[in-house]
Amino acid sequence: MKKIFSILILLLAGNTLLQAQINSSTFGMMEARYMGPGTMSGRITDIAGVNSDGKTLYIGTAGGGIWKSTNAGASFKPIFDKYIQSIGAIAIDQKNPKTVYVGTGESNMRNSVSIGDGLYKSTDGGDNWTKTGLDSTEHISKVMVDPNNSSVVYVAAPGPLWNNSKHRGLYKSTDAGKTWETILYISEKAGVADVEIDPTNSNVLYATSWEFRRLPYAFNSGGTGSGFYKSTDAGKTWKEVSNGLPKKPFGRVAIAIAPSAPQNLWAIVESESTGLYISADGGETWKQQSATSNITQRPFYFSTLEVDPKDPKRVYRPAFSFSYSSDGGYSFADASNEGGWVHSDHHALWINPNNTNIMYVGTDGGVYFSLDRGATWKFCNNLPVGQFYHVSTDNQQPYRMYGGLQDNGSWVAPSAAPGGVSNGNWQAIFGGDGFWTHPDPFDADIAYAEYQGGNMQRINIKQGTSIAIQPQAAAGDEKLRYNWNTPIVIGAKNKRNLYAAAQYLYKSTDRGANWVKISPDLTTNDKRKQEQEKSGGLSMDVTSAENHCTIFTIAESPLDENIIWVGTDDGNLQYTNDAGKTWTNVAANYAAAGIPKQTWVSSIEPSQFDANVVYATFDNHMYGDHQTYMAVSRDMGKTWKKFESKEFTGFAHKIKEDFVNKNLLFAGTEMGLFASVDGGNEWFRMKSNLPWYALVRDIKIQEQTNDLVLATHGRGIIIVEDISPMRNINSTVAAQDVALLNNKPITLTMGKYAGGFPNASGDWNGGLPSTITPLQYYLKERANNILMEVYDKDGKLVQKLSPSNRKGYNKVMWNQRSNPPKTAKGGNQMEQAGFLAPQVMPGDYTIKLKVNGKEHTQTVKLVHDATNKDFTMQDRELQYKTGQELFAMNERLATLVDSINTTQSMLKKHMDSTKNKKTKTLLQDYWNKLEEFRLTLVPPVMKGTGDLKRLRSDISDAYTAVVGQEAKPSNLQLQRVAALKTELSKAVQKNQELKQQFEKKVTDAINKEMPKRPEVNKQMKN
Amino acid sequence: MKQLPGFRSTGVTIQNNKKEQMKILKSVSLLLVTAFSFTTIKAQTADEIVNKHVEAIGGTENWKKVNSMIMTGTMSVQGMNLDVITTVLHNKGSRQDVNAMGMNNYQILTPTEGWNFFPIQGQQAPEAMTADDVKDGQSNLDAQGSLVDYKAKGHSVELIGKEEIDGTECHKLKLTLKSGKSETYFIDAKTFYVLRVVSVKKANGQEAELSTTLSNYQKLPEGVVVAMSISVPFGPGVNFDYSISKVEINKAIDESIFKPAK
Secondary structure: OHHHHHHHHHHHHHHHHHHOOOOOOOOOOOOEEEEEOOOOOOOEEEEEEOOOOOOOEEEEEOOOOEEEEOOOOOOOEEOOOOOOOOEEEEEEOOOOOOOEEEEEOOOOOOOOOOOOOOEEEEOOOOOOOEEOOOOOOOOOOEEEEOOOOOOOEEEEEOOOOOOOOOOOEEEEEOOOOOOOEEEEOOOOOEEEEEEEEOOOOOOOEEEEEEEEEEEOOEEEEOEOOOEEEEEOOOOOOOEEOOOOOOOOOEOOEEEEEOOOOOOOEEEEEOOOOOEEEEEOOOOOOOEEEOOOHHHHOOOOOOOOOEEOOOOOOOEEEEOOOEEEEOOOOOOOEEOOOOOOOOOOOEEEEEEOOOOOOOEEEEEOOEEEEEOOOOOOOEEOOOOOOOEEEEEEEOOOOOOEEEEEEOOOEEEEEEOOOOOOOEHHHOEEEEOOOOOOOEEEOOEEEEEEEEEOOOEEEEEEOOOOEEEEOOOOOOOOOOOOOOOOOOOEEEOOOOOOOEEEEOOOEEEEOOOOOOOEEOOOOOOOOOHHHOOHHHOEEOOOOOOOOOOOOOEEEEEEOOOOOOOEEEEEOOOOEEEEOOOOOOOEEOHHHHHHOOOOOOOEEEEEEEOOOOOOOEEEEEEOHHHOOOOOEEEEEOOOOOOOEEOOOOOOOOOEEEEEEOOOOOOOEEEEEOOEEEEEOOOOOOOEEOOOOOOOOOOEEEEEEOOOOOOEEEEEEOOOEEEEOOOHHHHHOOHHHHHOOEEEOOOOOEEOOOOOOOOOOOOOOOOOEOOOOOOOOOEEEEEOOOOOOEEEEEEOOOOOEEEEEOOOOOOEEEEEOOOOEOOOOOOOOOOOOOOHHHHOOOEOOOEEEEEEEEEOOEEEEEEEEEEOOOOOOOOOHHHHHHHHHHHHHHHHHHHHHHHHHHHHHHHHHHHHHHHHHOOOHHHHHHHHHHHHHHHHHHHHHOOOOOOOOOOOOOHHHHHHHHHHHHHOOOOOOOHHHHHHHHHHHHHHHHHHHHHHHHHHHHHHHHHHHHHHHOOOOOHHHHHHOO | OOOOHHHHHHHHHHHHOOHHHHHHHHHHHHHHHHHHHHHOOOOOOHHHHHHHHHHHOOOHHHHHOOOEEEEEEEEEEOOEEEEEEEEEEOOOEEEEEEEEOOEEEEEEEOOOOEEEEOHHHOOOOOEEOOHHHHHHOHHHHOOOOOOOOOOOOOOEEEEEEEEEEOOEEEEEEEEEOOOOOEEEEEEEOOOOOEEEEEEEEEEOOEEEEEEEEEEEEEEOOOOOEEEEEEEEEEEOOEEEEEEEEEEEEOOOOOHHHHOOOO
C-alpha cells in the first residue's frame, strides 16, 4: 500500500522532481585523465587480427575492455567503454572482417579474475555493439566463426567459477549469433575450455571440457567432468578421445590444430601426468612428448597453444615464457630477451597469416610484437590497461600517485609533468604483484609497498633501498595468515600511525621498524578455510592467493586515533575505541541489514564529520553472489542501512566520503563508479569520460586539487579532475534553469607544465591537468543558443568566449587574457604577437551568459597569487604596464603600415591609369620611397621559410616576451621597449616627412588629370 | 513530462506482488499507461527519424530549392577571431575563405579536384589535395545536406539506437554515403535537429575522427532551418567555434571562384 502511495505522489510531482534530478549526465563534462601508465600494461586475454590487412588488431584485456589498432599497433583506441570490461575471447569473421564477436568474461581463472555478461557482436568494426546472448556464462574462453560459413559461430564457455551453473558448455549458432544451442554440455560443474575447427572440413570439431571451481580459500582444477571430445558432424554428436592420452581425471586441456595440415593436433593435458600430447591422425591416437616445464606448468592459467598458419612444424607455446618449436613440438626453444625483456605469463597469440614472421603476444604485462617468428620481441608501450589494486596520493606539487598492480609491482609518478605524464615519468619502486603503496606523510623520499602475502617493505625512493618491515609471529602466536592483498594503512587522524595486519592487527609509530600487536585474532579463524596447502587440484597451486581468515581492511577514524575499524575476508567487522585494548564485532549487525554474513569486508570509511558514522562495502562474489553491498551505520555499527540503487552493478570494492560535502559519496565496484550527492539515498553511475563498467578498486580525493583519483583494475590510474562541481550542484542549484558557479575567487595564472618534448617514443601519455580555473555554469536543459562574454569593472568587453551548451554542468576555459593586438600586415606569416593577448589585472570581472536570449551575470573576482614570491603585485603592475605599452606599439605600427598600404594602392591605381609620363614618374617615385620605407617596418614576401627580422618582429618579440611570462620585465627588456618606442616614433616621423615631400605634388598631379575625385585628398590624410 | 524508466519497472514489481493489491493497481497502471503512453510507442525506423529531421529543418521541398549557400561568420578560439566565408554551389563546388588579420586562406573543393592555400602556415602557393582528400570531402558539395532526399542521392541510413549526447537523448543514425564514407548522426529525440556528426576521415591509409556539434538552429526566409553555430573540440573546456552571422541562399555564384587564384 505504502509503495503504491509513493508511486502516486511521485507521478503527480513527477515533472518538477524529475527535472531537478541530478544524474549520470549532469557531470558529463568533467574531465578524466587516463594516467596509464603504458610502461607496464595489464593482462591481455585475447588478440585478433584481420587476416586480409594484417594491421587491424583487436586486443582483449582482463579489465580494460577492447582496444583496436588500425595501424598494426602504432596506436590503440578503446572501443568497448560502455560495456563489461573483462574480455574472454574475440573472433573476427574473416570473410566479413567488419563483423566481430566478443565473448565477455576472461577465462584465466585466477583468484582476481572478473566476469562477463555474455556475447557481443559488431558489424561495423567495433563502432557499435549489440549483445547477442549467453548472458549468464560469466566466462568465455573462445569464440570461433566457421571459416567456411559466416553464419556458424561456436562459443566455448567454461562458465561460472564460484558456483554450479547450467550456463556452460559449447554453444553453436547457425544464424550468425541470433540464436544459440548448447551442443556439448557436461555438468553444472564442468564447462568447455577449448574448441578447434578443421579448416578443411567444418564438420570436424575438437573440444575439451573442464571441471574447475574456486572457493574464497581454495582452488580446484580437474575432475570427472574434464575430457577431450571430437565431432565429425559439426557438433551433433561427440565421441570422447582417449587413445594415447593420460589416465583421467583431466584438468584443463589446451588444443591446437595445424591450419595447413589439420590431421596434426597438439594438446597440453592437465592430469596426474600433465604433458604435451601429439596426434597425426585427426585426434584418433595420441603420443606423449617430453616437454619442459614452461610447456606444461600452470595449465589452468596458461591455455594458449598455436601452430603457424603455413608451417605445420612450427608450434608456439606462450605460457610462463614464450616457447617455440620448429620440429612439430618435439623440441622447444625459449624466446630471447635480446632487445628487451618479455613480461612473463602469456595468454594470447595472433600470427599474421600472410606474413608469419609477424606476431603479437598478449601477456600479464601487455602486448609485444615480433618480426622474427617469436625469437625476439618489442613492447607496445601505448596500452594503458594496468590493473591497480590501490592508489595513494601525497601533497607535493604536483601531487604524486602511488599504486600497486596485479603482476606489475608498485609504482610512483607525478600527476603532472611538462608535455603530460608519460611512461618515463613512472618509477618502479617494488616488484611482484603490487597492492597497497603509500607515501610516508612526513618524508617525501619514503614509501611503503608490498608484494603478495604481506611481504611489505619501507622504501627509500631516492636511494633505491628498502627494508623488510613485515610483522612476524611472536611466541604463542598462531602461524600468521596474510591476505594476498594485505592491508598496510596510514592513520587518518594521526599520520604517524602505520598499521598492517595478518589475522592480528599491528601498529607501528616508527615507520615499521617496530610493531605492537594491538588485537587478538579478529577473524573467525575457521580451520576448514585454512587448508591452502591442498589448493590447486590436479596441479598444486599455492601462491598465497587463497590465504583466508585474514584481515583485509583497516581504517583509523579521521576524528579519533583511538577508533580503529577492521574488516576481515571471512565476514568480521570489528572496531576498537581504545586503540586496540578492546574490540567489538558488529558482523551480526550488518547482517541484520540484509548483507550476507561471510562476505569480504572490502572497505571501511569512517566519516570525517561524525565519529559514530561509518560506511562499508562488502564483497560476496567468491560465494557466487555478485551483488553490490554497501551500507552506512550512524551509531558505531549497531545498526546499518544498506544502500540500494537500480544503477548498481558489480560487487563493491570501495566507498569514499568527500572531505568537504558529507553528502557527496563515491563508490567503486567491479563494474563501475557510482556517486551520490544526497548522502546515499540516490546513486548514479559516473560516466564523465569514464568506462561505464570500469573495475574501480580504490578511490582517493586529493586535497589540494579536489581530483578524484581512481585505481582501476584494467584501465590504470584515472584522474577525474576537480570534483568540486559535484559539491556545488545540489538539488536547489539543479532546479534552476541556469546557474553560474564561480563562487570563489580565481587565482590568476598562465598555467603550468608547458614545454616538454614531443612524444617521440610513442608511449602512453596521461595529458596535462587544467591549471587555469575554468568558468563554470549549470544548464537545466541543453541551450540552443548560448553566448558568453567577460567584461571588466568599467563595462568594457574583455573577451568573447565559446561556451558549451550541454545539459548539466558546463565549463569554459577563459585564458584570463583580453584579445591579441593587431599586428602590421606583410611578410610570409603572422607575428607571434598576433596570437597572444595580455593577461588581465586582478579585480572584478562580470561574466555575462546569454542562454536562448536571456542574460545571466555573475561577478568573478580574479586575484593575484600572493604566495608567488617570484612575482609580486608590484612586479605584476610593471609587467602589465610594459605589456600595454608594447601592445599599443604593435597596433600603432599596424596603423602606420595600413596607412602606407592604402597610399601605395592609391598610387598604384593612378599609375596604372595615367597616361602622363611625368605624373607616372612622380607617383612611381613616391611609391618606391614608401616601399623602401615599408620594408624597414615589415618583412618582404619571399620564397622560402620564415620572415626577415624588421621593426614589426622586434616589437612582437619584446611584446611576447613580456606578456608571455609571470615575471617582472628585466632591465634590458625595459630598455628595449624604450629603444623600440623611439624607433617607432621615428618611423611615424619618416612617414610624415614622405607625406610632406610628396603629398601636395601628387594630389595636384592627380587632380589635374581627374578633377572629379575630391576623395583623393581625404584618403591621403590617413 | 519526461521518460521515467524507474517508474515502469516499479509498476511491474507491484504487479507481481499480492493479489489483493490488484484493484488499486488497476487504477495506478491506468495512470501509468496514460502518463507513459508516448514512451511506449513502437520503435521508430531510420526513415521516420530522417523524415522528422528533414521536416524539422524546413522540409524536403524547401531544401530541394537550395542550389547555393553562402555562410558568413567568425571562428573564434580564446580571443583569436577569424572571418570565415563558406560558399557552396550545389554539387559543383565549395570554398571556405578564412581571413586571419589580413591574410586570406582558403580551401576549394570540386567534384574532381581540391586545393588548400594557408599562407598563415607559411604556404606560398595553393596545393592540390590528394585524390583521397577530394573523395573524402565530397559531402561538402551537397548544399542541402546529406540527409535531405538521401535515397535519391544514393546514400543509405541505418538506425543504431538511442544514445545520450551531452545529457540529451539522441537517435543514433549511421549514414553511408554513396562514396562509401560513413558518418554517424546524433539527432535530438525531442527537436529532431542534428546535434552532432561524427565522421572518420580515412585517407592515405590513416584514420582520424572528427566530431562536430551543431546548435543555434534558425529559420531563414527561404523556409529552411540551419545551425548557426558549429563547434569542434579543441581541448579540455575549449571549443573551436564557427559562429555564423549571415546565410545567403541561392545567390548567384561565379564558378571561377572554385579555381585557385593564379
